[in-house]
Amino acid sequence: MKYLIINREKLILPLKNIISIITSRPIIPIINNILIEVNNNDIIFKSTNLEIEITTFLKNIENKYNFSITIAGKKFYNICKSFPINSNINILINDNNQVIISSKKCKFIMSTLPSINFPTIEYWEGQLEFFLTNKILKMLIDATYFSIANQDVRPYLNGILLKIENNILSMVSTDGHRLSVCNILINEILINYSVIIPKKSILELLRLLKNTNDIVKIKINNNNISFNLKYLKFTSKLIENSFPEYIKIIPKIYYKIIKIDRILLKNALLSIAILVNERTKGVTLLFNKKYLKILGRNIDNEQAEDILNIEEEYNNTKDNIEISLNIEYLIDVLNTLKNKYIKISLIDSFSSIKIEDIIENNKIYLIMPMRI
Template sequence: MEFKIKKDDFLNSFKKNNRIITKNPIFPILENIIIKVNQNTLQLTSSNLEIEINTYIDKKYFLFYKEGCITISGKKILNICRNISKNKELHFQLINKKMHIKISSSLFTLNVISHINFPIFQNITHLRKFFIPQKILKNMIELTHFSIARNDIRASLNGILLEYKDNCLYGVTTDGHRLSMYKISLNLNTSIFSIIINRKSILELSRILFSDLDLIQVKISNHNISFKINEILLITKLINSDFPNYSDIVLKKYQYCISISKNKLKESLLKTSILCNTTFKGVCLNFSKNLLKITSSNQENEKSYDSFSIYYIYENISFSINVFYLLDVINAINNNKIIISFNNPISSIQIQSNLQTEITYIIMPLKL
């Protein structure tokens, strides 16, 4: 194996692979990256058993001498690249089972491991294939990811439900206390499907995606899903579990519907959250005629209070809610107005934006 490549051309792809690498004493080969080169393509592959990332560098960006395929330490390669100046040329050459990397007057000699035992997803047969604009997928993730549970015993809550039915694409996340639902009308020219993608993969995918309308290719098999984004291929395992029936939670009819300034509400919540209970993280929203009063108290019996004017014509009503769940929603919504809806008795609080009609948030009230 032998090739030459400019530092920036190599590092731009390499960093995408390196993000998913973690220290792994059980499978030390997973700390490595596969480097495979032929006269047309330089391919870099990394994996953490859940996610596999392949990046492809076209022949116009490197000088090819001899083909080959090995694995090499991702951390060491990254440290080498970080400590050389911009636009330097890296000369990779495999000699006597050692990788020699020549950079100007510097020479690095690294151990390599055969790629044969590197765990990669093999010969995936896809059942469905479709194309989707990057922007839609990226928006879906950014507007819903914070409701994904972390290491919940219920496996289905540890990812995002991606569901296609009735020419609509849904992205739904929940941790059992709140729910985020993204819905958009879209003809994907494929049959209906309902899959759950794990949280780590979704966040990594979001980092790779751009906010443009370029199409990406999505392939779904029984146990995996792949996303082809320009020169990057991300493959990940699906979560094999049943997602909760989210449609029953969404309010179709409601008794109360209140429009509130997002900025005023956020400012008030940030103030009152200072003295909220550190265990329950609750604040109380008290609605009375044209006034919203927000209160909180903590374990030391310290209290906070804030209020501001709103348009409200219903009877007096109040509920407690996790302040940080509510702030997550406020930060996700771009519009200056948010709409809070609920029924009495209050079993759930639904939050929407009159402009971002594709997204719906639901937060369960606290019973303090």
């Protein structure tokens, strides 16, 4: 018989970080469980869905026994969370390989599965290693993840491209209707490399990242990528496919480039969105020399209209351009950019529109036009 006594608050956070990838319909029963390994004064918690593996650590825990078990992850987390705040939780493994979880007069008995059967990603050598802060990595993902396709038949669209070329790190995503690009300069000298990280992995990683300067160690090879955070390791398999050459689809010449207030434009679009077609989400933008006219209408012949002043024109080869776009795609971009003014570049009514920040030039967004 082996046991462990641990404070509820110390236990809740590592469990919370790993249980979200546990699926309701696991391919094999044991991945509904989490692996708990107690070794001297350290505890390792691990979960997997066979595509993602998350490992968290607790160090300097008072303990007398070493053991390794797997237990139903979400049930165990919910049981521990149900105990009073700051209470001590007793975890006892009996001779029948059952786990008895108790605090004060409350007790739960759970079954286990052998830890030797728990699937883990075997150790792998990295072909590339580098470091970013939590804040920078989170910014890169925040700037691009919303353009990832959702279960597209083309696998390369169902993830984010992480590309390193000439010491510039880029994250890029596209669903075929829009493109998001975010670039940063890396101070380390690195080899050119590119991989595609699946959407599910990106969303899970984003949930774990904080807006801090804590260092993240990133290791990559052709099949896997890992992110070592403070007391947490996140490993994901990669999409084995080639990403389209996105740079070729970004136009070099635009005939109308304007500066406009991002917040005013976002608020106008949020209002117009009330009456746009719920299926197509289409909105029409009419760019003139001095103003931008926004029009939205739906199948009930209801319509909304707003007019915004254009702050400045950088190029005006064409006086008027009318273009129809998905209003949600526009709002996604405006929510991502943070400064007051943005730059919008146009060619004609049938070509993609480019949106950038006036001050920060490391983000590029393209949105394809649509027919209404």
